[in-house]
Amino acid sequence: xxxxxxxxxxxxxxxxxxxxxxxxxxxxxxxxxxxxxxxxxxxxxxxxxxxxxxxxxxxxxxxxxxxxxxxxxxxxxxxxxxxxxxxxxxxxxxxxxxxxxxxxxxxxxxxxxxxxxxxxxxxxxxxxxxxxxxxxxx
Amino acid sequence: xxxxxxxxxxxxxxxxxxxxxxxxxxxxxxxxxxxxxxxxxxxxxxxxxxxxxxxxxxxxxxxxxxxxxxxxxxxxxxxxxxxxxxxxxxxxxxxxxxxxxxxxxxxxxxxxxxxxxxxxxxxxxxxxxxxxxxxxxxxxxxxxxxxxxxxxxxxxxxxxxxxxxxxxxxxxxxxxxxxxxxxxxxxxxxxxxxxxxxxxxxxxxxxxxxxxxxxxxxxxxxxxxxxxxxxxxxxxxxxxxxxxxxxxxxxxxxxxxxxxxxxxxxxxxxxxxxxxxxxxxxxxxxxxxxxxxxxxxxxxxxxxxxxxxxxxxxxxxx
Numbered sequence: 001x002x003x004x005x006x007x008x009x010x011x012x013x014x015x016x017x018x019x020x021x022x023x024x025x026x027x028x029x030x031x032x033x034x035x036x037x038x039x040x041x042x043x044x045x046x047x048x049x050x051x052x053x054x055x056x057x058x059x060x061x062x063x064x065x066x067x068x069x070x071x072x073x074x075x076x077x078x079x080x081x082x083x084x085x086x087x088x089x090x091x092x093x094x095x096x097x098x099x100x101x102x103x104x105x106x107x108x109x110x111x112x113x114x115x116x117x118x119x120x121x122x123x124x125x126x127x128x129x130x131x132x133x134x135x136x137x138x
Numbered sequence: 139x140x141x142x143x144x145x146x147x148x149x150x151x152x153x154x155x156x157x158x159x160x161x162x163x164x165x166x167x168x169x170x171x172x173x174x175x176x177x178x179x180x181x182x183x184x185x186x187x188x189x190x191x192x193x194x195x196x197x198x199x200x201x202x203x204x205x206x207x208x209x210x211x212x213x214x215x216x217x218x219x220x221x222x223x224x225x226x227x228x229x230x231x232x233x234x235x236x237x238x239x240x241x242x243x244x245x246x247x248x249x250x251x252x253x254x255x256x257x258x259x260x261x262x263x264x265x266x267x268x269x270x271x272x273x274x275x276x277x278x279x280x281x282x283x284x285x286x287x288x289x290x291x292x293x294x295x296x297x298x299x300x301x302x303x304x305x306x307x308x309x310x311x312x313x314x315x316x317x318x319x320x321x322x323x324x325x326x327x328x329x330x331x332x333x334x335x336x337x338x339x340x341x342x343x344x345x346x347x348x349x350x351x352x353x354x355x356x357x358x359x360x361x362x363x364x365x366x367x368x369x370x371x372x373x374x375x376x377x378x379x380x381x382x383x384x385x386x387x388x389x390x391x392x393x394x395x396x397x398x399x400x401x402x403x404x405x406x407x408x409x410x411x412x413x414x415x416x417x418x419x420x421x422x423x424x425x426x427x428x429x430x431x432x433x434x435x436x437x438x439x440x441x442x443x444x445x446x447x448x449x450x451x452x453x454x455x456x
Contacts, residue, residue, distance in 0.1 A: 089160025
């Protein structure tokens, strides 16, 4: 992107005005937001990862632990359902896998280059899984 | 007046639209952004935010990007609190003069600072804001070390922790001074609401943040922020280390209302030994040698005494 001086940022890139609808931005989901190029939403930290989390819908119970504990806003939840992972912003820390309470886990870490279909095919089943983390209380 | 956002359970909470963005440059597994998200998502009102210098500030405002979808300002290391207090004073003045275009809107004023900016460098400024009684919330992201500059000790660093300016070795066991009791200090200012929170107890945290937003006057929140880089644990363990901290009562979760009424908000079902908490972190590794082992018992005794004190204060409500 074009780099700008301190006075060159578009209005609204940093400051939001008091005018307009009450609690405007707080109810607009990222896909509907008019992001400026200065928002880090438009940037990517995907190259930080050496491992990536993958999501298996079959085992997910939509508890949303991964959503609340994700430091990088990379768990996409819509209408109380876990939808997927935002791989532009995920740094591969693995917190989502640690807090996943299901058995087997519905999120697991895989090497960055693995194909999603391959990973889903070799997903552990309940018996072979080491994942026995107790469901955390709410 | 705006209503308090209803958050009954985690599913409901997960419908929040975050006003903080990814691709910030915080370390993978950093608890700072978990805390920030829980604070910002606790309300749907407008937010006026400030950050003191620290990990959060340098990582979320990297030229030419910003990670904040709200008004955000950074001034200096020490004055995140007074920057947001200034904005609050302006808001109040405009309101009194009737010059606000939408006077029914109730923006929330929040300052974030690390423990260095809170316990040491910005202490005087925070004290001033609390004395003047601004209607602000100050959130201290307490990771017990100057993580941004390479891990120097702060006055929040606990006894026995190895930091770059208090390294552990054959002559020293690391930090020798105990942690400042910042909550007691802020409560002594007569603040209407002071609380300690931890990101792993999200419900407790959101409830406290909402109480803080509802309170009239300065609010101090001490948020435990497990630091994967300086506490030396694997990035995926942030939440489990936080669980160890709250369940071993190293970070007891409580609130102090009007400087007197102390309520313990989380009582672990099984209190785990402090040894487990210390053993999970690289910064306390040297305590598990013959030379320094006695410090673990001292740790346990200090934590027990503090817990006893908190329970007595709760009972006596003084």
